[in-house]
Amino acid sequence: MKKARLIYNPSSGRENFKRNIPYILERLEKSGYEASTHATTGKDCAKRAAGLAADRNFDLVIAAGGDGTINEVINGMAEKEDRPKLGLIPAGTTNDFARALQIPKEIEGSCDVICDGLEKSIDIGKIESQYFINIAGGGTLTELTYEVPSRLKTMMGQLAYYVKGFEKLPRIRPNHVTIEYDGKWFEGEIMLFLVTNTNSVGGFEKLAPKAFINDGLFDMLILKKTNLADVVRLTGAALRGEHINDERVIYVQANRIKIHSQNEMQLNLDGEYGGKLPGEFVNLHNHFTMMVPNKPLSNFQELY
Numbered sequence: 001m002k003k004a005r006l007i008y009n010p011s012s013g014r015e016n017f018k019r020n021i022p023y024i025l026e027r028l029e030k031s032g033y034e035a036s037t038h039a040t041t042g043k044d045c046a047k048r049a050a051g052l053a054a055d056r057n058f059d060l061v062i063a064a065g066g067d068g069t070i071n072e073v074i075n076g077m078a079e080k081e082d083r084p085k086l087g088l089i090p091a092g093t094t095n096d097f098a099r100a101l102q103i104p105k106e107i108e109g110s111c112d113v114i115c116d117g118l119e120k121s122i123d124i125g126k127i128e129s130q131y132f133i134n135i136a137g138g139g140t141l142t143e144l145t146y147e148v149p150s151r152l153k154t155m156m157g158q159l160a161y162y163v164k165g166f167e168k169l170p171r172i173r174p175n176h177v178t179i180e181y182d183g184k185w186f187e188g189e190i191m192l193f194l195v196t197n198t199n200s201v202g203g204f205e206k207l208a209p210k211a212f213i214n215d216g217l218f219d220m221l222i223l224k225k226t227n228l229a230d231v232v233r234l235t236g237a238a239l240r241g242e243h244i245n246d247e248r249v250i251y252v253q254a255n256r257i258k259i260h261s262q263n264e265m266q267l268n269l270d271g272e273y274g275g276k277l278p279g280e281f282v283n284l285h286n287h288f289t290m291m292v293p294n295k296p297l298s299n300f301q302e303l304y
């Protein structure tokens with residue numbers, strides 16, 4: 001019999017996930033899985049649980065939580081030779097990655113995807129010994145995703161990020177960086193950089209219009225040094241997908257990206273703190289198999 005492990009974060013989002021467990025287990029059993037659960041208790045718990053599930057030859061590992069939980073799950077399994085299939089139940093505050101793959105937030109819908117969806121290969125990113133599935137970034141503004149306290153997210157949801165964003169705006173400073181991407185170079189002062197695996201990030205659904213999750217490439221966006229008014233204006237333009245042609249924005253694709261910063265620059269990996277630069281991003285092509293909706297998805301490049 002196939003084995004499935006549901007790894008869920010009871011503190012994600014509005015913290016009411018637990019009541020769904022009987023329904024999820026029943027759906028999995030009906031699909032031929034012997035299913036069990038693991039509730040996380042804190043940092044790295046989902047990572048350890050996923051690693052153990054891979055070691056024990058589970059066929060399917062489901063991450064139920066926010067982007068932080070799925071990030072831990074892929075970190076726990078990325079270096080294993082036999083990697084279980086990935087399923088996702090969005091239960092966090094933002095659920096960026098689930099949104100990019102159009103995985104429904106409703107439990108019935110996300111179970112449909114896991115039990116009756118398509119198996120697709122997806123790329124992930126690696127930097128040093130850490131992995132990310134959706135986005136990496138650096139620059140003062142990108143720090144806000146891990147600075148918003150969990151309590152505030154539970155109370156206010158997505159709004160908590162905007163509140164924190166306004167608080168941070170006046171403090172953003174440019175950084176002098178050197179970036180090497182597939183043999184090409186950029187050197188200069190930047191406000192932020194983003195390295196993405198999907199085209200929709202942080203509610204910005206047109207952020208990286210050429211990004212596919214199965215093309216072996218990252219899409220990199222660099223916002224060059226500019227004033228605060230321009231940052232706000234370009235953020236608005238990015239919501240409409242109109243930032244790409246702006247002279248202060250660089251938008252390129254690459255498989256390897258090496259970034260060095262003159263001053264301290266923190267790294268954001270899938271919304272969580274990921275240490276400090278320098279580092280080299282490497283795109284690991286088709287590294288995981290993921291259950292996705294059985295319909296055309298803008299994030300997949302159709303290869304046949």
Ligand SMILES: Nc1ncnc2c1ncn2[C@@H]1O[C@H](COP(=O)(O)OP(=O)(O)OP(=O)(O)O)[C@@H](O)[C@H]1O
Pocket residue numbers: 009010011012013014040041042043044045065066067068069070091092093094095096150153271272
């Ligand atoms: N039982 C727990 N109590 C408190 N924190 C936990 C628990 N289990 C895991 N965590 C922490 O939760 C974080 C991940 O949260 P997750 O991303 O799943 O939800 P979220 O913060 O509500 O949503 P989002 O990331 O989408 O905003 C990790 O940093 C992990 O350390």
